[in-house]
Amino acid sequence: MHGRATSPLPIRIAYGCYAWIALLIASTPVALALLLVPGVRNRRRAARLGARAFFFLIGSRIRVAGPELPADASCVIVANHASYLDGIVLTAALPARFTFVIKHEMTAVPLAGFVLRRLGSEFVKRGDAPQRQRSARRLITAALGGADLAFFPEGTFEAEPGLKPFRAGAFRSAWRSGLAVVPVVILGSRRKLPAYGWLASPGPLSVRVCSPLPPREYASASGLMRAARQAILEHLDEPDLAVSEASEP
Numbered sequence: 001m002h003g004r005a006t007s008p009l010p011i012r013i014a015y016g017c018y019a020w021i022a023l024l025i026a027s028t029p030v031a032l033a034l035l036l037v038p039g040v041r042n043r044r045r046a047a048r049l050g051a052r053a054f055f056f057l058i059g060s061r062i063r064v065a066g067p068e069l070p071a072d073a074s075c076v077i078v079a080n081h082a083s084y085l086d087g088i089v090l091t092a093a094l095p096a097r098f099t100f101v102i103k104h105e106m107t108a109v110p111l112a113g114f115v116l117r118r119l120g121s122e123f124v125k126r127g128d129a130p131q132r133q134r135s136a137r138r139l140i141t142a143a144l145g146g147a148d149l150a151f152f153p154e155g156t157f158e159a160e161p162g163l164k165p166f167r168a169g170a171f172r173s174a175w176r177s178g179l180a181v182v183p184v185v186i187l188g189s190r191r192k193l194p195a196y197g198w199l200a201s202p203g204p205l206s207v208r209v210c211s212p213l214p215p216r217e218y219a220s221a222s223g224l225m226r227a228a229r230q231a232i233l234e235h236l237d238e239p240d241l242a243v244s245e246a247s248e249p
Helices: 009-036 040-057 087-092 106-110 110-118 129-144 168-175 219-238 241-247
Strands: 063-065 074-077 100-103 122-124 150-152 181-188 206-209
Touching: 009 040, 009 110, 009 122, 009 241, 040 110, 063 110, 074 087, 074 168, 074 219, 087 100, 087 181, 087 206, 106 110, 122 129, 129 150, 129 168, 150 168, 168 181, 168 219, 181 219
Parallel strands: 063 206, 074 150, 074 181, 100 122, 100 150
Antiparallel strands: 181 206
């Protein structure tokens, strides 16, 4: 379990400012690689090295526990989402073959949109039903073509601790394409850089990989989603906000 940050305020401020400097140091060569290096897989490798360098510089090397990811078959990663750090955490922890599935609104963020496009990310529109269906068909085609996909099925994050309700797209793609779902739990990122915060705090970060869930063992994508959610909650040490919302009058 990750304890709460208890460092004095001046230390947290100094650490947070240093973390921004470390991010600049680690990301500068990555930005050059994204501009100059051919091939999405090569650019992802550069981003992975940069993410690992960043966490090394700030004293929070990512510890990965759990079974090895399938090496001889594609899969769909689903992870909890609690901080702006989560994408960098998964970039550092996962093999470079994974395609991140990102909400389409991120394309409007100048620097982030450029980085995500150069890394071959898939963007999904969550507006009306036809847009969602087109996004779903594209992801299923990518999965059937051998792509490894990584989702944050909550879609967003808030300051309140807990696992928000999941969107079904990741699980429909996995269930229809026959790809195993691998739940992944990110621990420590909410305390290290909470929502609406700009200065990171000292503290550990780790990733827990859960056992793969074969989709054909479930009668529907909804059943697969419930199983993945339960696997994440078993290691998360945060409340299930979907239950809380369902119980409200």
